[in-house]
Amino acid sequence: xxxxxxxxxxxxxxxxxxxxxxxxxxxxxxxxxxxxxxxxxxxxxxxxxxxxxxxxxxxxxxxxxxxxxxxxxxxxxxxxxxxxxxxxxxxxxxxxxxxxxxxxxxxxxxxxxxxxxxxxxxxxxxxxxxxxxxxxxxxxxxxxxxxxxxxxxxxxxxxxxxxxxxxxxxxxxxxxxxxxxxxxxxxxxxxxxxxxxxxxxxxxxxxxxxxxxxxxxxx
Numbered sequence: 001x002x003x004x005x006x007x008x009x010x011x012x013x014x015x016x017x018x019x020x021x022x023x024x025x026x027x028x029x030x031x032x033x034x035x036x037x038x039x040x041x042x043x044x045x046x047x048x049x050x051x052x053x054x055x056x057x058x059x060x061x062x063x064x065x066x067x068x069x070x071x072x073x074x075x076x077x078x079x080x081x082x083x084x085x086x087x088x089x090x091x092x093x094x095x096x097x098x099x100x101x102x103x104x105x106x107x108x109x110x111x112x113x114x115x116x117x118x119x120x121x122x123x124x125x126x127x128x129x130x131x132x133x134x135x136x137x138x139x140x141x142x143x144x145x146x147x148x149x150x151x152x153x154x155x156x157x158x159x160x161x162x163x164x165x166x167x168x169x170x171x172x173x174x175x176x177x178x179x180x181x182x183x184x185x186x187x188x189x190x191x192x193x194x195x196x197x198x199x200x201x202x203x204x205x206x207x208x209x210x211x212x213x214x215x216x217x218x219x
Contacts, residue, residue, distance in 0.1 A: 050079050050091040058102055062109045063128045065163050070129065072102045104175070104190055111194035112160065112171050115206060124165035132160040142193070143174050152176060159197070170197040 053075040060070045073081070075094040078101070082089035113127065121127035135157045139147070147153045154174040162169050171194060178189030195210075196203040 050076070050083075053079055053091055053094055060102070060109075061106060063126060065128045065130045072098075072105070074098075104192070107190070108158075108160070108173050108192055108194060111192055112162065112173075115171070115194070115196060115210070116162070116164065116169075119164060119206075121164040128163045130161040130163050130168065132158050134158055140172050140174055142172075142195075154193070167202070169202065170199055171195065172197050 055074045055076050057074045057077075058072045060072055062070045064070055075098050078098050079089050079091060079094050109129070116127045119127075136155075138157060139153065140157060143154050143157070154176050156175040158173045158175070160171045160173060162171065174193040176191040176193065178191045196206045198204055198207065
């Protein structure tokens with residue numbers, strides 16, 4: 001996923017169904033390392049046609065820097081994006097994959113807003129998402145440290161840039177595959193590690209405050 005592709009949730013305006021949806025925040029690959037490989041069956045009836053996919057798009061709860069909210073790609077856009085990247089998508093799977101894709105984005109924003117609570121963003125109408133960049137091949141320092149301790153590596157990473165009343169803050173989001181309930185289960189879960197980047201004093205202060213609260217003030 002290049003930085004030019006990783007722009008989801010993104011408002012594509014009213015593009016044709018062939019416009020590629022952007023790659024976020026999950027690994028859409030069809031390889032065995034993908035979390036989707038344990039959720040989506042490998043075989044689907046040939047009668048399911050891509051032409052039957054919905055072109056309707058859901059509006060996210062994530063505000064844009066200008067006005068309005070970001071808009072998620074439709075089933076058709078999502079399918080075409082995966083096809084363009086040679087991931088061999090199955091049309092019948094889009095009704096499952098797209099809602100999960102959108103839900104993970106919503107969860108990421110909710111976790112980000114927990115960090116932003118009480119930081120003053122409400123004074124100018126709330127924190128807004130400016131853009132974000134997919135960095136699946138760049139392991140964050142925290143993820144490297146956890147991997148060295150024996151934890152599973154994240155399957156994806158995103159950096160989200162938000163605007164808090166003129167102050168730009170970068171957040172790092174590592175995406176991990178959670179417990180699925182066993183290989184025969186169709187239940188798939190994700191764990192999102194969301195935190196402000198240590199780009200400036202504000203990021204250090206926010207992390208230290210959270211650390212102090214978690215380990216010294218909570219019962």
